[in-house]
Amino acid sequence: MKHQDLLSGFIRLHVLHHASEEGLYGQWMIDELAQHGYRVSPGTLYPMLHSMERKGYLVSRTERAGRTQRRVYRATPYGIEALALAQEKILELFHEVVSKSARS
Numbered sequence: 001m002k003h004q005d006l007l008s009g010f011i012r013l014h015v016l017h018h019a020s021e022e023g024l025y026g027q028w029m030i031d032e033l034a035q036h037g038y039r040v041s042p043g044t045l046y047p048m049l050h051s052m053e054r055k056g057y058l059v060s061r062t063e064r065a066g067r068t069q070r071r072v073y074r075a076t077p078y079g080i081e082a083l084a085l086a087q088e089k090i091l092e093l094f095h096e097v098v099s100k101s102a103r104s
């Protein structure tokens with residue numbers, strides 16, 4: 001994906017948002033991100049999920065879906081705390097970057 005380094009924080013927060021609601025698995029998240037205009041490959045998303053789990057933001061477990069198994073990720077209390085902090089930062093940044101430039 002173009003500008004991936006710059007946008008990867010948004011992707012992580014998007015992951016954390018869904019993980020804090022109903023939980024997610026890799027392919028679902030790839031499709032969800034695609035709907036929002038982020039083209040993220042499994043080779044990018046899976047290492048991202050693993051690293052977020054290693055850092056304590058997510059916890060995963062294997063669930064059976066028909067014949068296949070998938071790894072479902074949910075946010076930990078630490079992840080939910082980080083998301084709440086990020087929500088303030090997103091709002092603050094939005095006001096700074098988007099609203100002001102829209103006004104001028």
Ligand SMILES: [Zn+2]
Binds near residue numbers: 014018032
């Ligand atoms: Zn979403």
